[in-house]
Amino acid sequence: MNTDTSLTFETLGLARPLLRALDARGYQHPSPIQAAAIPALLAGRDLIGCAQTGTGKTASFALPILQRLHAEGRRPRRPGAPRALVLAPTRELAIQVGENFHHYGRFTGLRHTVIFGGVGQNPQTRALRAGVDIVVATPGRLLDLHGQGFIHFDQVGIFVLDEADRMLDMGFAPDVRRVLDQLPRRRHSMLFSATMPPAIRSLAESFLTDPESVNVAPVSSTTDKIKQSVRHVAREDKTALLLHTLEEHAGARVLVFTRTKHGADRIARKLSHARHAAAAIHGNKSQSARQNALEAFRAGRTRVLVATDIAARGIDVRGIDLVINYELPNEPESYVHRIGRTARAGADGRAVSFCDATEVGHLRSIERLIRIDIPIEAGHPFAVEAPSRRESGSHVPARRGPTKRNRYSNTNRPRRRTGRRYAA
Numbered sequence: 275m276n277t278d279t280s281l282t283f284e285t286l287g288l289a290r291p292l293l294r295a296l297d298a299r300g301y302q303h304p305s306p307i308q309a310a311a312i313p314a315l316l317a318g319r320d321l322i323g324c325a326q327t328g329t330g331k332t333a334s335f336a337l338p339i340l341q342r343l344h345a346e347g348r349r350p351r352r353p354g355a356p357r358a359l360v361l362a363p364t365r366e367l368a369i370q371v372g373e374n375f376h377h378y379g380r381f382t383g384l385r386h387t388v389i390f391g392g393v394g395q396n397p398q399t400r401a402l403r404a405g406v407d408i409v410v411a412t413p414g415r416l417l418d419l420h421g422q423g424f425i426h427f428d429q430v431g432i433f434v435l436d437e438a439d440r441m442l443d444m445g446f447a448p449d450v451r452r453v454l455d456q457l458p459r460r461r462h463s464m465l466f467s468a469t470m471p472p473a474i475r476s477l478a479e480s481f482l483t484d485p486e487s488v489n490v491a492p493v494s495s496t497t498d499k500i501k502q503s504v505r506h507v508a509r510e511d512k513t514a515l516l517l518h519t520l521e522e523h524a525g526a527r528v529l530v531f532t533r534t535k536h537g538a539d540r541i542a543r544k545l546s547h548a549r550h551a552a553a554a555i556h557g558n559k560s561q562s563a564r565q566n567a568l569e570a571f572r573a574g575r576t577r578v579l580v581a582t583d584i585a586a587r588g589i590d591v592r593g594i595d596l597v598i599n600y601e602l603p604n605e606p607e608s609y610v611h612r613i614g615r616t617a618r619a620g621a622d623g624r625a626v627s628f629c630d631a632t633e634v635g636h637l638r639s640i641e642r643l644i645r646i647d648i649p650i651e652a653g654h655p656f657a658v659e660a661p662s663r664r665e666s667g668s669h670v671p672a673r674r675g676p677t678k679r680n681r682y683s684n685t686n687r688p689r690r691r692t693g694r695r696y697a698a
Contacts, residue, residue, distance in 0.1 A: 283697075286312050289341050291381035299377060301697040305330035308697065310488040312338055320485040321464040322478050329490055331466050333697040335360075335434050336374045342432065342462075343407050344382045351385070351405025354425045358432040360410040361453060363441040365390040365561055366568070370590045371436065372410045378697075384408065389425075391415040392561035399424045413441075413449035420456070427456045433481075438467040438474050444584065447477070454481050469607055499617040501624045503651045504637060509630040511656040513544055516600060518655060519626060520550060520578065526595035527571070530580045531612050533601045541600060542580045552578040555589075583608050589615060599627035602636040606643040626651070634661050 283296050283304055296302070304312065307325045314321055315338035325331040339358050346357075362368040372388035379386065386408035387401035395415070402409075402424050409416075409425065419425045433454075435441065441450060464485075465478045478485065507515050520528065532538045535556040545552035553567040553576045570576040572591050581589070583603060594616045603609055609627075616623025627648065629637050641647055650660050 281309055287316060288337060289344055291344060292337055292340060292378060294381050295378045296697060299697070305697070307331050307488060307490040308334040310490070311335065314486040314488070315464065316341060318462060320462065320482040321488060322482065322485045323464065323466040323488045324470045325466065325468065325490040330697055332371055332374045333378065335464055335466065336371070336378055339408065339432055340375070340379045340382055340384060343384055348383060351407065352429065353405055354402045355429040356406050356409040357429055358408040359427070359430045360408070360434040360436060361416070361450065362410060362412060362436045363444050363446060364584065365392060365412060366564065366589060367437060368410050368412050375408055375410065386410065389415050389419065395419065413446045413453065417449055417452060428458060430457050430461060432462045433457055435465045438465050438477065439469045439471070442473055468611060499622045500613055502613065502648050504627045504629050504648045505651045505654055506629050506658050506660045507656045508658055509632070512600060512628050512630065513541070515628060515654060515656045516541070516598065517548055519598060523596050527593055528578045528596045528598060529594050529615050530578060530598045530600050532580060532582060533603065535582055537601065538580045538582055545578055550578055551576045552580060554580045556582040557584060583612065592618060595623060597623070597625045599625070602627060602629060602633045602640065604636065606639040609640045610644065
């Protein structure tokens with residue numbers, strides 16, 4: 275992987291319209307995933323990209339797609355027949371990817387549209403009839419519109435499967451295979467995933483040809499710019515501790531995670547009653563409600579956003595100062611995805627986890643995955659005695675210095691800030 279700090283988007287060979295769009299957004303230097311993926315994709319290689327959100331992975335495939343379509347020149351657009359298709363697991367992620375195509379493709383003359391469920395289909399079918407070059411879609415609505423004859427796959431020359439692990443977690447594997455079965459055999463394909471379990475490898479092998487493999491920040495790592503800590507607390511005191519923590523971080527933009535939709539609504543109500551500008555986002559909310567909550571959070575009208583794991587996967591909001599795990603996730607990998615909402619695009623961030631007696635097992639699983647003992651904060655007013663790590667059988671042995679396996683772990687050492695911003 276190229277780690278040359280002098281590398282720029284221009285040296286990667288991107289076309290002038292893309293460089294102009296990147297410059298307008300203040301981006302000159304590619305992130306590691308972009309530096310590795312863009313040359314391979316511009317060369318026409320299929321690609322497997324293992325990278326978490328916040329690493330700039332969307333631009334790593336959006337820019338090469340725009341470059342290729344722009345180089346092909348303007349063609350008569352056939353209604354409902356895109357040349358590139360990006361499949362995303364959630365509405366929020368699809369919208370985020372669509373925004374990237376809008377920003378980076380603004381000077382290319384290319385058209386895109388975003389297709390997802392939960393809203394009326396008429397605006398989406400109108401866009402398809404008018405003709406688009408790129409479609410970003412969630413699987414269910416895409417197959418629905420395909421079944422109605424509004425979209426055709428025979429012109430698709432580029433296919434992207436984004437967030438493949440979440441796609442399978444959400445049960446979309448059959449839909450993904452139905453889409454793949456409809457695509458032309460000769461195409462340029464790529465898969466991106468935050469984790470790479472055997473099921474994802476098997477899926478990749480089924481539709482990629484001799485792919486280039488790019489791996490950035492494996493799931494067992496956590497970004498070194500996030501200061502992590504855990505606060506042990508009785509379950510009944512968690513809300514009081516949350517209010518106390520928000521007061522400690524007055525003015526911070528905060529993302530709070532809970533395990534359930536009901537819990538997200540309950541916490542948001544309690545925060546609102548305590549005069550904190552808060553909103554909840556989860557799968558039971560309407561699309562318009564979710565979008566309104568996200569826009570209010572981005573604009574700063576809402577200070578605290580309470581979310582479930584699946585709803586938050588597509589959140590791309592800059593400047594999140596603090597992530598609070600009100601409840602620890604059942605799956606340790608979700609912890610990495612959660613705290614990755616902060617410290618994005620080169621910024622610093624903080625993650626605080628609340629742990630009651632029933633969640634100690636989850637905490638130990640997380641620590642085994644990320645290979646560090648998360649520092650305990652015992653000085654808060656609702657502290658309870660932390661169980662011994664050795665007694666729980668999962669103490670992570672201390673190391674004298676950074677090693678290859680823990681070089682991404684939080685060490686709380688002072689670090690030099692480069693001030694460099696990476697394209698999303």
